[in-house]
Amino acid sequence: MAEWSMAAVLKTVDRKVRGFVRHAPDARRMPGESTYSILQMHYVYILQSERDKKFYIGMTADLKRRYSEHQAGRVESTKHRLPMKLLCYEAYQTKEEAARREEFLKSSDGRKDIKKRIIESMIL
Numbered sequence: 001m002a003e004w005s006m007a008a009v010l011k012t013v014d015r016k017v018r019g020f021v022r023h024a025p026d027a028r029r030m031p032g033e034s035t036y037s038i039l040q041m042h043y044v045y046i047l048q049s050e051r052d053k054k055f056y057i058g059m060t061a062d063l064k065r066r067y068s069e070h071q072a073g074r075v076e077s078t079k080h081r082l083p084m085k086l087l088c089y090e091a092y093q094t095k096e097e098a099a100r101r102e103e104f105l106k107s108s109d110g111r112k113d114i115k116k117r118i119i120e121s122m123i124l
Contacts (some may be wrong), residue, residue, distance in 0.1 A: 009087035022073065032082060034057070034074075040090070041091045041093065042059065042060070042061050042092045042093075042097070042106055043059065043060055043063045043089050043090065043091055043092070043120065044057070044058070044059050044068070044089065044098050044101045044102045045059075045060070045063060045066070045079065045086060045088070045090075045092045046059070046087045046088050046089070046105070046114060047070060047084040047085065047086055047087065048084065048085050048087050049078070049081035049083075049085075050082075050083050050084070050085055051081050051082065051084070052081055053082070054081065055077050055087075055111070055114060056077065056081075057102060057105045057106050057110075058072075058102070058115075059095075059098050059099060059102045061095075063088070063089060064116065065084055068101045070082075070084050071083065071084065078101075087118070
């Protein structure tokens with residue numbers, strides 16, 4: 001029976017990230033796969049100004065940081081409309097998917113969809 005050293009066990013445990021095992025540094029990757037592809041999500045979010053009730057639609061890779069920037073008045077387009085309330089957000093695996101969704105939500109059809117969903121959520 002092989003003996004396990006504590007250093008080997010700790011090294012193995014350290015490589016696990018939320019149920020996934022990280023790639024070895026020299027591992028081959030799929031084309032276009034980044035080192036952090038499992039962990040990096042991109043978010044499309046909708047804020048509503050409590051002052052004028054208008055929406056702000058944005059995209060970010062760090063939702064908590066970006067929301068705190070809005071609340072602190074460090075975002076030029078929302079600082080005069082504070083306070084802002086986070087209505088909803090959607091998570092996407094790629095920046096391109098998130099950008100397409102953000103672009104749709106900023107279109108007239110997307111804005112109609114947002115208003116319809118908000119009204120439906122108030123009724124239910």
